[in-house]
Amino acid sequence: MSHRPPYRCGAARGVTAAWIPAVCTLLTALTAGGSPLVPDPEVFLEKYGYLHQDNHIHDAAEMQSAISDFQWLSRLPITGELDSATLRQMAEPRCGVSDEVSQQIWAHRVNSILTGKGSAVRHRRRRSVKAEKWYKRHLTYQIVNWPRHLSVSSVRLAVQAAFQLWSNVSGLVFQEALEGPADIRLAFYDGDHNDGSSNAFDGPGGTLAHAFLPRRGEAHFDIAERWTLNGHKGHNLFIVTAHEIGHTLGLEHSPVRHALMSPYYRKLGRSLVLSWDDIIAVQQLYGKPSGDRPVRLPGQVLHATLHEWESTELHSGHQTAGQPLYCQGVFDAITMDHNKTVLVFRGSVYWTVSAENGVKGPLPLRQRWSDLPPAIEAAAFSPLDSKWYFFKGKRMWRYTGSVLDPSFPRKSSELGLPHHPDCAFFYAPLGHMVVFKGSRYSVLNLQTLHQEPYYPRRLTDWTGVPQGTNGALTRPDGRLYLFREQRFWRFDPIKVRVTREGQWAKDLSWTGCSNAPQGNNIL
Numbered sequence: 369m370s371h372r373p374p375y376r377c378g379a380a381r382g383v384t385a386a387w388i389p390a391v392c393t394l395l396t397a398l399t400a401g402g403s404p405l406v407p408d409p410e411v412f413l414e415k416y417g418y419l420h421q422d423n424h425i426h427d428a429a430e431m432q433s434a435i436s437d438f439q440w441l442s443r444l445p446i447t448g449e450l451d452s453a454t455l456r457q458m459a460e461p462r463c464g465v466s467d468e469v470s471q472q473i474w475a476h477r478v479n480s481i482l483t484g485k486g487s488a489v490r491h492r493r494r495r496s497v498k499a500e501k502w503y504k505r506h507l508t509y510q511i512v513n514w515p516r517h518l519s520v521s522s523v524r525l526a527v528q529a530a531f532q533l534w535s536n537v538s539g540l541v542f543q544e545a546l547e548g549p550a551d552i553r554l555a556f557y558d559g560d561h562n563d564g565s566s567n568a569f570d571g572p573g574g575t576l577a578h579a580f581l582p583r584r585g586e587a588h589f590d591i592a593e594r595w596t597l598n599g600h601k602g603h604n605l606f607i608v609t610a611h612e613i614g615h616t617l618g619l620e621h622s623p624v625r626h627a628l629m630s631p632y633y634r635k636l637g638r639s640l641v642l643s644w645d646d647i648i649a650v651q652q653l654y655g656k657p658s659g660d661r662p663v664r665l666p667g668q669v670l671h672a673t674l675h676e677w678e679s680t681e682l683h684s685g686h687q688t689a690g691q692p693l694y695c696q697g698v699f700d701a702i703t704m705d706h707n708k709t710v711l712v713f714r715g716s717v718y719w720t721v722s723a724e725n726g727v728k729g730p731l732p733l734r735q736r737w738s739d740l741p742p743a744i745e746a747a748a749f750s751p752l753d754s755k756w757y758f759f760k761g762k763r764m765w766r767y768t769g770s771v772l773d774p775s776f777p778r779k780s781s782e783l784g785l786p787h788h789p790d791c792a793f794f795y796a797p798l799g800h801m802v803v804f805k806g807s808r809y810s811v812l813n814l815q816t817l818h819q820e821p822y823y824p825r826r827l828t829d830w831t832g833v834p835q836g837t838n839g840a841l842t843r844p845d846g847r848l849y850l851f852r853e854q855r856f857w858r859f860d861p862i863k864v865r866v867t868r869e870g871q872w873a874k875d876l877s878w879t880g881c882s883n884a885p886q887g888n889n890i891l
């Protein structure tokens with residue numbers, strides 16, 4: 369693949385087609401709006417197989433055709449133009465496997481359902497397409513290395529469940545091979561990892577993982593993602609593993625809404641994990657399961673199971689000498705109450721840290737705040753009204769003590785707040801609640817429960833504060849502490865900038881972790 373300069377608006381790149389000015393306008397608009405970085409559309413279309421990578425200049429007709437194909441697979445209105453919906457879709461987190469033959473393979477699949485017979489598909493550009501497959505039904509797999517912040521046992525169970533999704537509906541059987549050779553290997557890598565520059569991982573977001581068609585038997589995951597298993601912020605490792613396994617079995621991307629083999633990341637929801645299209649695709653290669661009927665698992669069953677695993681782990685004594693479990697991992701939210709007790713939230717539990725009582729927990733969230741869902745995304749105690757505020761998804765909960773206030777939870781959109789906030793905290797200099805989300809922040813007036821005028825504003829107002837923090841609180845001295853994974857940033861409200869940063873578990877004794885041994889990633 370040729371080296372390309374980074375895309376710049378107005379830069380002459382030899383392409384004079386009319387789509388360039390439109391792209392520039394949209395890119396500017398999207399970036400100003402705080403959306404994720406939009407990739408260079410031409411590079412994107414080459415990377416994912418919609419345009420040749422042979423170093424010639426693509427004319428307007430080629431671009432239009434490539435954009436239309438992309439819109440078809442992405443279930444967007446087919447306009448052939450780089451409209452804002454198309455550019456947004458290009459920035460969505462996705463699988464790194466090319467979409468090149470997906471359309472042909474899918475047309476073939478549907479055709480063979482309708483006519484009852486199969487035939488070789490002729491790829492309109494280069495070659496006839498025939499699905500690659502394994503010529504045996506019993507396959508072994510191996511997890512080569514492990515992601516950060518997840519325990520070995522929960523990753524192993526999630527991978528096992530992901531394989532089982534496919535064996536439930538096909539003639540395949542999978543077995544983990546702890547050592548020695550294995551048919552399918554799963555590994556976590558950072559950046560370029562020696563399978564071609566176009567396969568290099570790109571850090572958080574963007575490409576999450578990729579895998580090779582049979583019979584190479586490799587699935588690679590971007591180790592820089594925040595992998596999760598239980599609704600924490602980040603990307604669900606189970607769902608991405610299940611998708612990549614589909615590729616290792618010979619499946620291409622699907623245009624079907626809700627298909628697991630759709631190229632885009634989706635959350636583990638209530639619906640069935642495998643769609644009819646995923647099942648037909650795997651059965652066309654390997655036949656039906658030998659049992660009576662295929663077992664299809666809905667997402668909520670798996671979600672409950674993953675949740676169980678985590679609760680079991682939390683209570684099964686994984687703690688290292690005197691150190692709470694959250695110290696070496698990622699927490700969901702953090703705040704401090706009127707007694708200067710720090711509360712750390714993770715999954716369905718929380719811990720309290722105070723000078724008098726030290727660390728207590730894990731304590732069940734629901735015991736103190738009934739009706740609060742697990743894995744909240746932000747929490748803040750407000751000294752203004754002595755109330756607790758919790759955020760998750762599209763809603764906000766407010767409690768007085770342990771009692772949910774009437775008419776709560778309320779929709780965040782009604783309050784003018786974003787969905788899925790990064791963190792929330794009461795900020796005395798403003799006298800209001802502040803909510804961070806991506807490149808912006810909102811300010812909520814707690815008396816009117818409406819966003820203050822002229823907000824949201826850009827996060828750059830908070831000099832030195834990074835995007836994507838997972839918690840924040842104000843200490844008794846008035847300084848604000850922000851957390852992202854293992855790091856913290858201390859923001860001084862008088863100097864209006866970050867004045868210190870470091871490793872919170874090691875440097876901040878009030879987190880209850882400071883005498884903790886370092887270098888252990890297990891949570």
Ligand SMILES: [Zn+2]
Nearest residue numbers: 463464465631
């Ligand atoms: Zn994929």
Ligand SMILES: [Zn+2]
Nearest residue numbers: 561563567588
């Ligand atoms: Zn790779």
